[in-house]
Amino acid sequence: MQPIAIRDVSLNYDTPGGKVQGVTNVSIDIDASEFVCIVGPSGCGKSTLLNIIAGFLTPATGQISIGGKPVTGHGMDRGVVFQDFAQLFPWRTALGNVSFGLEMKGVANPERDRIAREQLRLVKLEKFTNSFPHHLSGGMQQRVAIARALAYNPSVLLMDEPFAALDAMTRDDMQRLLADVWKETRKTVIYVTHNVAEAVYLADRVVVMSAHPGTVKTVMKIDLPRPRDPLSVEFLDCQKQLMAHLGHNTNGVAH
Amino acid sequence: MTKNQQSTRTLIRGALSLLVTAALYEAVARSGWFPAVLLPTIPTIVEALIASLRDGTMIWHAAYTLYRVMFGFALAIVVGLPLGILMARHQRVEHFFLPLISALMPIPSFALVPLFMLWFGIGNVTTILIVFYAATFPMAFNTWSGVRSVNPLWLRAAGAMGADENSLFWKVIIPGASPFIITGMRQAFLRAWIGVVGAEMIAASDWGLGWVIFDAKEFLNADVMLAALVVIGFIGFAFERLVFGTLERRTVQRWGMVRVAKG
Ligand SMILES: Nc1ncnc2c1ncn2[C@@H]1O[C@H](COP(=O)(O)OP(=O)(O)OP(=O)(O)O)[C@@H](O)[C@H]1O
Ligand SMILES: [Mg+2]
Numbered sequence: 001m002q003p004i005a006i007r008d009v010s011l012n013y014d015t016p017g018g019k020v021q022g023v024t025n026v027s028i029d030i031d032a033s034e035f036v037c038i039v040g041p042s043g044c045g046k047s048t049l050l051n052i053i054a055g056f057l058t059p060a061t062g063q064i065s066i067g068g069k070p071v072t073g074h075g076m077d078r079g080v081v082f083q084d085f086a087q088l089f090p091w092r093t094a095l096g097n098v099s100f101g102l103e104m105k106g107v108a109n110p111e112r113d114r115i116a117r118e119q120l121r122l123v124k125l126e127k128f129t130n131s132f133p134h135h136l137s138g139g140m141q142q143r144v145a146i147a148r149a150l151a152y153n154p155s156v157l158l159m160d161e162p163f164a165a166l167d168a169m170t171r172d173d174m175q176r177l178l179a180d181v182w183k184e185t186r187k188t189v190i191y192v193t194h195n196v197a198e199a200v201y202l203a204d205r206v207v208v209m210s211a212h213p214g215t216v217k218t219v220m221k222i223d224l225p226r227p228r229d230p231l232s233v234e235f236l237d238c239q240k241q242l243m244a245h246l247g248h249n250t251n252g253v254a255h
Numbered sequence: 256m257t258k259n260q261q262s263t264r265t266l267i268r269g270a271l272s273l274l275v276t277a278a279l280y281e282a283v284a285r286s287g288w289f290p291a292v293l294l295p296t297i298p299t300i301v302e303a304l305i306a307s308l309r310d311g312t313m314i315w316h317a318a319y320t321l322y323r324v325m326f327g328f329a330l331a332i333v334v335g336l337p338l339g340i341l342m343a344r345h346q347r348v349e350h351f352f353l354p355l356i357s358a359l360m361p362i363p364s365f366a367l368v369p370l371f372m373l374w375f376g377i378g379n380v381t382t383i384l385i386v387f388y389a390a391t392f393p394m395a396f397n398t399w400s401g402v403r404s405v406n407p408l409w410l411r412a413a414g415a416m417g418a419d420e421n422s423l424f425w426k427v428i429i430p431g432a433s434p435f436i437i438t439g440m441r442q443a444f445l446r447a448w449i450g451v452v453g454a455e456m457i458a459a460s461d462w463g464l465g466w467v468i469f470d471a472k473e474f475l476n477a478d479v480m481l482a483a484l485v486v487i488g489f490i491g492f493a494f495e496r497l498v499f500g501t502l503e504r505r506t507v508q509r510w511g512m513v514r515v516a517k518g
Contacts (some may be wrong), residue, residue: 056411080415087408090510091430100426101416134511152416 002067002077002155004030004053007061011048022048024213032155033186033193037193037203039246045214046192050160053190054080066156076105078154079149079187083161085141088133092145094120094133095129101152119147122181139163139170143177150185157187164194179227196246200238201228208245218245264325274291288455295478304482317486320463324444324451327386331443335391336436349399356392364389364450372458382454382463387452390443397442401435402428434507441499448491
C-alpha cells in the first residue's frame with residue numbers, strides 16, 4: 001500500500017465557450033492505507049482530480065506520485081470504480097468481469113479463477129459468480145465493480161461516488177461492506193462523495209474542496225473509533241463540523 | 256407462462272397469419288377471375304414444388320444460390336467489418352469512406368448486374384460480386400455506428416485494468432459493438448439474398464433460384480415460378496429466424512444489451 005503525493009495540481013478544460021477551471025493548485029498528501037474522502041459542492045473539481053490521479057487526464061501543472069513514482073497515464077497500481085452501473089462489461093459474467101484485470105496481467109486460469117472468486121466472496125457475491133450484470137441489482141453491480149478493481153491487487157483504490165445512485169438503505173449496507181473490505185485489504189483509498197454522513201463514516205481524513213476556483217479548502221481529520229456508529233453523539237458532531245466547513249459558500253448543496 | 260408455452264404461442268400465431276394469407280390466395284385463384292395457368296392454385300404449386308424437390312433440381316438450384324450468397328456474404332463480412340472498425344477508429348479512413356458509402360449504398364445492386372455482366376460475364380463471378388456489393392456497405396455502416404456507440408466507460412475501465420490495444424479491440428470494442436454488428440449482418444444478409452436472386456435472373460445460366468423464375472417465364476410456368484418463390488422465402492425466413500435469431504439470443508439478448516423480441 002503506497003503513500004500518494006499530490007503537488008500543486010491544476011487543470012483547465014478548453015471548451016467552445018472558453019476556458020473552464022477544473023482544479024487549481026491542489027496539494028494533498030495521503031498516507032499508505034489511509035482512507036481519504038473528497039467532498040465539495042457540485043462542479044468543484046472532485047471528479048477532475050480523481051481522473052487526474054487515475055491517469056485519465058494529464059494535469060497542466062503539478063505532479064502526482066504514488067509510492068515515490070510519478071504518475072504518467074493509467075497503471076495497474078490503481079483500481080478505479082465509477083458511479084455509473086454501466087461500467088461493468090455486460091457480455092461478461094460477474095466472474096468474467098472480475099477476471100478481466102487478471103487476464104490483462106497474464107495470470108493463468110486455475111489461479112485467475114481462484115483469485116476472482118475470492119474477490120467476489122469479499123463483496124459477498126459468491127452466489128452470483130455466473131450471473132450477467134443485467135441480472136444483478138445496482139448495489140450488486142457496484143460490488144462487482146469494487147471486486148473487479150481490487151482483483152489485480154492495486155495498492156490504491158479510486159472511487160467516484162460509487163454509491164450515489166443507490167437508495168439510502170442499500171447505500172448504508174454498501175458503506176458497511178466497503179469499510180469491512182478496506183479493513184481486510186488495507187488499500188489506500190481516495191473516495192469522492194457528496195454525502196457528509198458517508199464521508200464521516202468512511203474516512204480517516206476528509207478533504208473539503210470549494211468551487212471557483214476548484215481547490216482544497218480544508219482538511220478535516222475524523223478521529224472516531226471503528227466500526228463507527230452513525231447515531232453516536234461524536235459522529236453527529238463530526239458531521240456538523242464538516243457541514244460547517246462546507247456550508248460557508250455552498251448554501252447547503254451538501255446533504 | 257413458461258418459456259416453452261410462449262414459443263408455442265409464437266409459432267401458432269405465425270402459422271395463423273400464413274394460413275389466412277394462403278386461404279385468401281386460394282380463394283382468388285379458384286374464383287375463375289384469372290386464367291388458371293397464370294394464377295395456379297396452391298395444390299398445383301405444391302405439386303410443382305414436390306416434383307422439383309423429388310428430382311433434385313430445386314435442391315440444386317437452391318444450393319447454387321446459397322453457395323453464391325454465402326461466398327459473397329462472407330467476403331462482405333471480411334471486408335465490411337474491419338472497414339467499419341477502421342472508420343470508427345481513424346478519422347482519415349472515415350473521411351475517405353463515409354461519402355463513398357453514402358453514395359454507393361443507395362444504388363440497388365440489381366442496377367449493376369448488366370455492367371458486371373459486361374466485365375465478368377455470366378456465372379458465379381458476377382453473381383457473387385453483386386452479393387458482395389449489396390452486403391458490404393450495410394455491414395461496414397452498422398459496424399461503424401456500433402464502434403462509435405461503445406460506452407467510453409468500458410474503454411476507461413479496461414484501460415485502467417491494463418488492457419493493451421489488442422485486448423481492447425477483441426475484448427471490449429468487438430463485444431461492445433456486437434448489437435450493431437449483428438444488425439449489420441442481418442441487413443447485409445437480407446440485401447445479399449435480394450441481390451442474388453436478381454443477379455441470377457440475368458447473369459446466371461442453368462442454375463440458381465433466380466434463374467428458375469426467369470426461365471419458367473418462357474414456358475408460362477407460373478406454378479414453377481411460385482414454387483421457386485416459396486423456396487426463396489423459406490430460406491430467407493430460416494436464416495432470419497434460425498441463424499440470426501439464434502445468434503442474437505445466444506449473445507446480445509443473453510447479455511441484456513438488447514430487448515427480447517416478441518413475435
Ligand atoms: N469534459 C469536460 N469538459 C469541459 N468542462 C468540464 C469537463 N468535465 C468537467 N468540466 C468542468 O470542470 C468543473 C469541475 O467538474 P467536475 O466534474 O470535476 O466536478 P465535480 O466536483 O465532480 O462535480 P459533481 O459533484 O457534480 O460530480 C466543472 O465546472 C465542470 O463544468
Ligand atoms: Mg463528479
